[in-house]
Amino acid sequence: MDEISRIKGREVIERTVEDLDRIGIINSDKVILRGYIAVQIRLRDYDIEYRERLNVIEGYLRDIGIINTGRFGSWEYANMDAVVRMSRQCAMNLQISRHHY
Secondary structure: OOHHHHOOHHHHHHHHHHHHHHOOOOOHHHOOOOOOOOOOOOOOOOOOOHHHHHHHHHHHHHHOOOOOOHHHHOOOOOOHHHHHHHHHHHHHHHHHHHHOO
């Protein structure tokens, strides 16, 4: 078990905010909402309706402005190399779309 897996709840939140502030991604003084959700990881149940249900979920997220990417957001297993590629592509797409408005 790694160090991050051993910390819980409030400590996860505080450590995350502190670390993001330390590396300059956020200003911790401006964080107005903090939360923590522990996600149970499990294998998906593939069945005949899987793709249809996934299309509904992805459509809903898109409609409310949430971009899903990465290991969990793409709804498929991805190793770290693939996650980095997906994240970089997502960032480039956001940058491109920002320039079109």
